[in-house]
Amino acid sequence: MRVNGLDEKLDVEPWVSLLDALRERLGLTGPKKGCDQGACGACTVLADGVRINACLALAVQYAGKEITTIEGIATGDEPHPLQAAFVRHDGFQCGYCTSGQICSAVGMLAEHAAGMPSIVGAEELSEAEIRERMSGNLCRCGAYNGIVDAIKEVAS
Incomplete structure (x- = not known):
């Protein structure tokens, strides 16, 4: 592989x-x-x-x-835009879930761009849409607001 x-x-x-x-x-x-x-x-x-x-x-x-x-997912020494956004928006605390959250967000943004539907069914990536699409990734520290803000920034 x-x-x-x-x-x-x-x-x-x-x-x-x-x-x-x-x-x-x-x-x-x-x-x-x-x-x-x-x-x-x-x-x-x-x-x-x-x-x-x-x-x-x-x-x-x-x-x-x-x-x-x-x-x-980074390009050389440049972090992926989601990695940088997670830092800017405090999208992590302990960091244990962060790698999975970021990889999931990369995949989720690609799914949304390809038109894959979700339960929320919003055409744009609203907060509710992001939360639904990321619901398979748990954060024990509760950094969800920062995670959503980071994804919203990159999606825009």
Whole structure:
């Protein structure tokens, strides 16, 4: 698979999750193991640009795919616009969920731009629309207002 722009060859058992392969075999510590059940979003990464819970995905399913973790979304020394906005808007406190939140936001903005509907159904990214689309990512510290403000800034 290709991970953060680099070709990686992994020899893993068929039951190894993508999260465990990224963390334990490739040493990428950005995606976090929160609940290990797909409920918290701390492990969110992008697979061919689509956000997924890496804890629920088997690594072998992603052979030949492009995987992007938080370590791979910046451009050189320049942070991704969402990373910079999270800093400006205090979109994190402890930081445990931040990598998943940012990867999810990158995927969410792409989904919205592609016209994928949500339950809210708003055409523009209102606060309610952002909160609905980001509802799979939990923040135990409650930094949701900063997260929403950061996403709204980048979306505009």
